[in-house]
Amino acid sequence: MPCWINLTVRMKQDIIGLLDYESRCQLRSCSKDDRDTVDSTKFTASKLSLVETQSEMSDGKTIVRCDLDTFTIWFIGKENITRVDRGWNGEVNEGLSEIKQENRYDVFRRFLQKISINGMIHAHSISIENIEFRPPEEWKPKCVNLKVTNIQNNHIVEWLQNSFVFSRNFKKLEISCWGEDEGIGELIPALEITDTLKLNHETNLTDEEVERIKAIDLNVSSHRITVEAAKRIFERFLRLSKKSDSLELRINCPEGFDFKTDVLPGHLNVKRFKKDNEDRGEYYGKIFGGFENVHNVYDAREVECIIFQDSMRISCEVYERSTNPCTLWPF
Structure with a gap:
């Protein structure tokens, strides 16, 4: 042997x-x-997550936590003093801790260099959350699933630009951050996204650009998407969606718009449910049939259109009955 x-x-x-x-x-x-x-x-991690949190012990002190599969490393400090903790499964191994007379972000950059091969960080799924600093030059990942949440100090576009240097083909891409940054939408057309795209920012995507996106599990906002395109996207969703998929479009609401006549295909088997204070053109109902689905998912679909002055939100997903028990209080 x-x-x-x-x-x-x-x-x-x-x-x-x-x-x-x-x-x-x-x-x-x-x-x-x-x-x-x-x-x-070459090392390809199953998952890599990066989170920064404020320390409750000292102003200006933050904790940068990086999880790489079961390994965790913490960079804790402010200014030019950093405590580095290491451990597995979220538990610190005190024997591996050390103090460095350097800024935590510089120490973090060197760690990225260690896990890079030819300048590229390989991971199947990556999550970035609550980051307050600019992306280091060493941050150039290659992944198929990317989730970016609450990037601070207007650094969101920079983090995305660095993340897209080697990653252009995604199964899932989710971006959720405070504020409005139309620069995000400019990056999307160059990407190939097959399963899920969730964006909570205004993207300025055109009809052609949003219809080119292959992802069926879709959440997009753009004032440039027309009602005609929304109808085509809605019909495609009914035809291609899996049970876990959902659709949400936030677009402009033209004068005289009516969801039932302008978006909802007439051949569907739909039951409408009136809601209190429902405005003209709004709609809530359940789709029980009248469409073909390539995955044989024919569960009832919950569909809703809510109008906010000159904009509206169109949503559709499989209807799930509530599992919460109903309690009848004595009178």
């Missing part, structure tokens, strides 16, 4: 490529040759 030291470098790299981050770290500490072999082997 061959032993490890007798294997060729290529064979070792093939084996290392199957290891998770924790196992790679342990192997890397065995010898200089093992360290060099590990460092030269």
